Amino acid sequence: MISIAIDGPAGAGKSTIAKSVAESLGFIHVDTGALYRAIAFYLIKNNIKNAEDINKALKSINIKISFEDKCQAVILNGDDITDLIRIPDVTLLVSEVSKLKEVRKFLLSIQQNIISENNVVMDGRDIGTVILPKANVKIFLTASPECRAKRRYLQLQNSGINCNYDEILKDVNLRDIADTTREIAPLKKAPDAILVDTSSLSLDESIQKIIEIISNKLHS
Ligand code: DC
DSSP states (O other): OOEEEEEOOTTSOHHHHHHHHHHHHTOEEEETHHHHHHHHHHHHHTTOOSHHHHHHHGGGOOEEEEEETTEEEEEETTEEOTTGGGSHHHHHHHHHHTTOHHHHHHHHHHHHHHHHHSOEEEEESSIIIIIOTTOSEEEEEEOOHHHHHHHHHHHHHHTTOOOOHHHHHHHHHHHHHHHHHOSSSOOOOOTTOEEEEOTTOOHHHHHHHHHHHHHHHHTO
């Protein structure tokens, strides 16, 4: 099986780029952030707050991801929650949830089962360092905080949502700190990952660049 790991900070465009790259390779795309979001969603729905209760709750959580037409759907205890995990409440809680050792352990086996059965492009924060240390290709995708905040600002404005650039930039910086400084599996570039900074690249240019890197690596 061939595996491509794409890691990077929030808002670097990982999922959009990984999805498109997977499509062009005929691989499945796994957005691992969705798994952490599924747990955060369950905790909100069941009003579970402290770490001890969260660890207990994991026994009642069954997460499956399915790939209809290679598109990822997240199934939590039999219900399709693919769209629900994008609500702001989940985004607010998920960084905290992803810090927990038991949560990361719980999701490790789900991720490794997928890899053993499919050619994948997997994106997240610890894919090249923890989940897929032997990935065929590792990419660390980044862009400046200002650039990521601007993209998010324009995305929200285009969807008719009123927002403030400075607030978004503050949120991007806070998420970076949370992701890079947590004790377990922090966001960091694997030593053998190729760094791609998309600050001055369009989406299409970023996708082309990554496809080029992968083809060169796979055929070298
Ligand atoms: O990419 P995202 O915003 O959907 O990720 C949600 C959260 O999950 C984010 O705060 C970091 C965390 N995450 C993680 O810790 N490890 C991963 N492999 C993927 C996401």
